[in-house]
Amino acid sequence: MKRDHVLTWDQYFMAVAHLSAMRSKDPNTQVGACIVNAQKRIVGLGYNGFPMGCDDDVYSWERDGDYLETKYPYVVHAELNAILNSIQNLAGCTLYVSLFPCNECAKAIIQSGIARVVYEDDKYDGTPNNVASKKMFHDAHVELVRLPYSLKVRVEPIDHE
């Protein structure tokens, strides 16, 4: 008898996105992204972090204060990192991301040729940035799929000596 109660593909790749998010050093928001091609192979992974060479111990994760002392001018979002880390042409691929993409990532997603975005959280729904994302996705015919929070996957890092 085979096991029937298994993860769907959407749940599986979203779980990989969540696993990637656990690499983020951001104390407030951990976002992960996973790009999958038509053969259901993972071709890109990312999480929110600073660019190469920009030291996590030097750059600030603050959200408030002098702009140049906050994370905002420096952080690379999970979706953009997944695109930049990808190993193939992304035309027709699906991007899994735990949080609905911002307008800047939406531009990169569209220009990379990604055809479908699967997300869970949409906590910024209705904000101008979010509205701009949805307007661009709509006009570019990128399919949007909201995945219910159906996962009970729990992974915790353990400390090694």
Ligand SMILES: [Zn+2]
């Ligand atoms: Zn973004």
